[in-house]
Amino acid sequence: MTFRNGLKSLLRPEDSVLVLIDHQPYQLANVNSHEPQMVVNNSAALAKAAKVFNVPTILTSVIADRGGRIFPQITDVFPDQEVIDRTFINTWEDPKVVDVVKATGRKQLIIAGLWTEVCVAMPAIQALGEGWDVTVITDASGAVSVEAHEVAIKRMIAAGANMMTWLALAAEWQRDWARMETAIELTEVVKQHAAGSGIAYLWEQQLLNTPVPSTAG
Numbered sequence: 001m002t003f004r005n006g007l008k009s010l011l012r013p014e015d016s017v018l019v020l021i022d023h024q025p026y027q028l029a030n031v032n033s034h035e036p037q038m039v040v041n042n043s044a045a046l047a048k049a050a051k052v053f054n055v056p057t058i059l060t061s062v063i064a065d066r067g068g069r070i071f072p073q074i075t076d077v078f079p080d081q082e083v084i085d086r087t088f089i090n091t092w093e094d095p096k097v098v099d100v101v102k103a104t105g106r107k108q109l110i111i112a113g114l115w116t117e118v119c120v121a122m123p124a125i126q127a128l129g130e131g132w133d134v135t136v137i138t139d140a141s142g143a144v145s146v147e148a149h150e151v152a153i154k155r156m157i158a159a160g161a162n163m164m165t166w167l168a169l170a171a172e173w174q175r176d177w178a179r180m181e182t183a184i185e186l187t188e189v190v191k192q193h194a195a196g197s198g199i200a201y202l203w204e205q206q207l208l209n210t211p212v213p214s215t216a217g
Contacts, residue, residue, distance in 0.1 A: 011135060011164075013053035013173045017106040020047065020059050020140075021091050021113025021120060025068035031114060031142035033149035039114070042166050043140040044073035045193035046112055049170040051077055052185040056104045060084040060097050062119070092123035108133045110169065112140035117152035125159045135162040137169060167194055 023043050028036050050057045057078060061070050064085045069075070075083065088094040091113075101109065109132040113120045120141050124134050136156055143149035153163055164172075170186055177183050190197055 010175075011108055011110070011169060011172045013055050015106050016050075016053075016055045016108045016110055016173070017101055017104045018046070018050045018055050018057040018110045019091065019097070019101060019113075019123070020057065020070070020074060021111065021123070022060070022062050022067070023071050023074055023112075023114055024061055024064065027067065027114035027119075028071075028142075030144050033116070033143040033146045034139070036142075039140065039142045040071055040073055041193055042137075043071065043112060044077070045189055046137055046140045046166040046169070047074045047077040048189045048193070049166060049173065049186065052170075052182050052189060053173045055110075055173070056106065057081075058084065058097060058100055060086060060091055060094075062086050062089065089118060090122035090126065091119065092126040107131075108135065110135045110137060112137040112166075114142050115148070116141045116143040117148040121152045121156055124156050124161050128156075128160045133162075134160070135164055135169070137166050138163050139165045167197070 020043065023039075028039065031039055047057060059070055059074065059078065059081060061067065061083055062085070064083070070083055075081075084094075084096050084100070086094045086097065091097050109127055111120055111124055111134065116138070120136055124136055128134050136153070138149075138153060141149070143152060157163060167190070170189065174182060174186055187201065191201060
């Protein structure tokens with residue numbers, strides 16, 4: 001059952017499964033909805049956050065011989081994991097991917113990929129129709145234009161999908177900073193990838209460790 005409001009609607013690491021779709025050079029070359037470097041940064045951050053919370057993460061590409069391999073910033077997070085290469089444009093039509101996702105036994109399906117209007121929208125909409133609770137990470141995705149990205153988001157929202165950014169997702173998984181088993185590792189991801197928030201945290205640590213000048217007596 002999918003909950004649209006209330007505490008049960010929030011994402012939980014123990015119920016989540018992440019699918020990263022086609023973060024490849026060919027697709028990145030025509031991303032115009034975001035700065036390409038931010039897509040790489042955010043998708044790497046998303047992958048690292050998933051690893052912190054032990055969220056099963058499926059990596060998939062499309063015709064990698066021509067489109068290129070998935071960004072090393074992602075595959076380095078999961079060095080021993082095989083990337084599932086497809087010919088299907090719609091990931092959710094490829095049983096090689098879907099069977100792995102189903103085997104996790106989880107129903108909170110999180111998707112990010114390139115491009116938003118094609119390789120993200122199609123599996124999101126199909127999975128929604130099959131009863132999955134689908135969340136799209138918009139800043140770890142990208143489209144050929146701002147219009148294409150925005151229209152795809154509207155289309156998926158109309159179909160019932162949730163939209164989030166990677167940092168919001170990480171915070172929702174963490175839920176309580178007293179959960180020290182993940183708080184320290186997540187803070188490292190924030191320092192590396194959250195720009196202003198990460199730098200502000202480092203500044204805070206600097207100030208906390210700076211002695212207060214003594215006044216001359």
